[in-house]
Amino acid sequence: MIGRHVVVGVDGSLVATRALDGAAREALWRGVALRVVYAVQDRDEAGPVLAAAVSRVRERHPRLPVTATAVEADAARALVGAGHDAELTVVGARGLGPVAGLLLGSVAVRLAAHLNGPLLVVLGDHPPAERGRVVVALEGEADTAAVEYAFAEAERRAARLVILCAWEQRHLPQGPPPRMAVRAPGAVRVARRLGTEVPVARTAVERLRRRHPLVEVDTRMVRTVAPQTLLRSTGEADVVVAARPHTAGLPGPRLGWAVHTLLGRSRCPVLIVPT
Structure with missing residues (x-):
């Protein structure tokens, strides 16, 4: 064994x-x-x-x-x-x-x-560059497992952690969605979840910063973590950490847009974390 x-x-x-x-x-x-x-x-x-x-x-x-x-x-x-x-x-x-x-x-x-x-x-077949950075994207609570792994990876490497944090969902209006959207079953629950995901995730980041005090963190607020934004960040990183989303109830595994994009076009190694 x-x-x-x-x-x-x-x-x-x-x-x-x-x-x-x-x-x-x-x-x-x-x-x-x-x-x-x-x-x-x-x-x-x-x-x-x-x-x-x-x-x-x-x-x-x-x-x-x-x-x-x-x-x-x-x-x-x-x-x-x-x-x-x-x-x-x-x-x-x-x-x-x-x-x-x-x-x-x-x-x-x-x-x-x-x-x-x-x-x-x-x-690729070239030696990876050593830039002293680990990159991870944070769009919502589902990404916190990848962020937690990224903190540990940055600590192992003695590297700076760059977190691309989407802020767009934080500005959703309070209360129920418009009347047209309420007609769909579960619409109120979904809208409220989207409105709170990012603040909840940011709280998790603060908890992880306390757990990993030696990791220098650079939080970059972006409107949304689009594919091009994520790909650009790989040009300055030693490794990019991405979550493979949990897809309960769906037939077969799903990689998610971030993993698909990074495996084809990342400029640094990709570390994939199942959630």
Whole structure:
């Protein structure tokens, strides 16, 4: 039985090597072991790739415990299985640059949809820049889990936390919505929830600031956290944290617009937190 650990998927590519380097750093920051996983059709082909990965980690981080495992399965299925009890799962992806949308069959997208724990997606084959910032968006109470994770990540990295906080919903009028809207079942309840979500979330931020006094926080008020606003922020970040929304009652997992946008076009690694 393995103790606390970070899981990373490798396949011998340069993109996977960047993910391996990122996973090793995350394991060191957490004080846990690193588990390297290679999904193959035949275990006999896994030796050279796994040996190279372990050698790279040990050369760079000689005190980091590292193990390697070959799994006969497709990559997404192997990493979902390996990551079910991991503190973090890490995978590399190429992204799509300026092109909108996602490669629907990609391992990163499938992991983001089905993994139960946090997922770090390292995009591209260039070493990530070190800017000393963690970015997270806060649009409502549903985002507080991602903000809480972002505080912890910023503390681990000794980085500044940038919170993009939407203020638009705070200015909704008090009382019930107009008569036309009241006709819809539940409209009053929904309108009142929207009117209070952001203040409630801001209260949660203040609580987290007290819990993480060493984290320097930069709260930036924006009218709404639009895709372009979020993408621009990734150009100044070491990592952007995004929530995968809870979708009770809906068939299959949903990634949400933020995760979809970031996996295709982010300029820094993306850390996805299920809520």
